[in-house]
Amino acid sequence: MHLYYQGLYTRQAHKAIPDGCYEEEQGLKGFFGPVSHLIKRQPSTRWTKIEGPLRPHMYDLVKMDESEGWRRMLYNQHLTIAMLTLDPKPEHARRGLRSGDGDLLYFCHKGKGEVWTEYGLLDYRKGEYIVIPKCITHSIVPQERSVFFTVSSDTSHYEEPDRGLVGRHAIYDPATLGKPDLEKQEERVKAQKGDVREIVVKRDGEFTRFEFESHYYDTLGWKGDLYPFTLHTENMMPLMSHRAHLPPSAHTTFVARDFVICTFLPRPLETDKDALKVPFYHQNIDYDEVLFYHEGDFFSRDNLHAGMMSLHPMGFPHGPHPKAMKSVHTKTETNETAVMVDSRWPLLIDPALENVELKEYWQSWRG
């Protein structure tokens, strides 16, 4: 359709919203398609009752079972979101994992350690992404209890975002990616008496065990552009404009088929007097939105702490909580770090999340 407007509207989105009014963005294709900005008297989050499956969800993952292992949370045909907890135990230096389902992305929420791979060693610590392409064997060897927010890309491979106008070195410079180190791995395997002889391969939810007569990681060298790597949030340079709030898509870290991973990092808030300083109310019409709160002071939400996860299914508008709207006038920066997964197709909820859901979350916009 062609651009059309009537009544009260703003010429520049997210800026100079008339006093006492609220802007709501309704857009297709995840902030890239046809879009309209509506000026409303009240936020559309003022619902008094929601019946049916499209409630917004909030989960306190800190309350999940604390034992070691994987816990699937949300999934569809293209991706699987799970938590993984690993303790430092000798058995991790004896076993490897290979995912035949897809590329594995681990975001380290807590802990530190090493990942041994056929390509060499990667170090990891809190706040680090580890990307292991499909079918590449790896062993996570924690040095302290490690908790990961993981996203498996089950029908595609992770790629870097299109940096467009801002050039190849914006958001994060490819030179800052952590590369696997074969020499260091050899030293560390010796020091830790590593002896990986069992490889577990996951495919379609089933596991196949391969056993070997000797240590599996025996690569002498390699070349190529397929290998596991890390990216630490400290090496990410968030985009911003001091004049107008940028959409979440400006914070895209990795793209895959029908979903994206974005990272929200600490940054100054917009300084123009008439700029909106909080996320705008919006219907991201084509996407389910998952937000994992990693660290910081989440000023925009009441009763929110690190280790929580929200799911906002497509089908209703959402935006800042009343607390954020009140406190934004005194704020000059945000110190939140969060990982977002935006999925083009609806996500299914694993029953395991039922026990850690904050059932009243849908009411939290009422102030």
Ligand SMILES: [Fe+2]
């Ligand atoms: Fe959203």
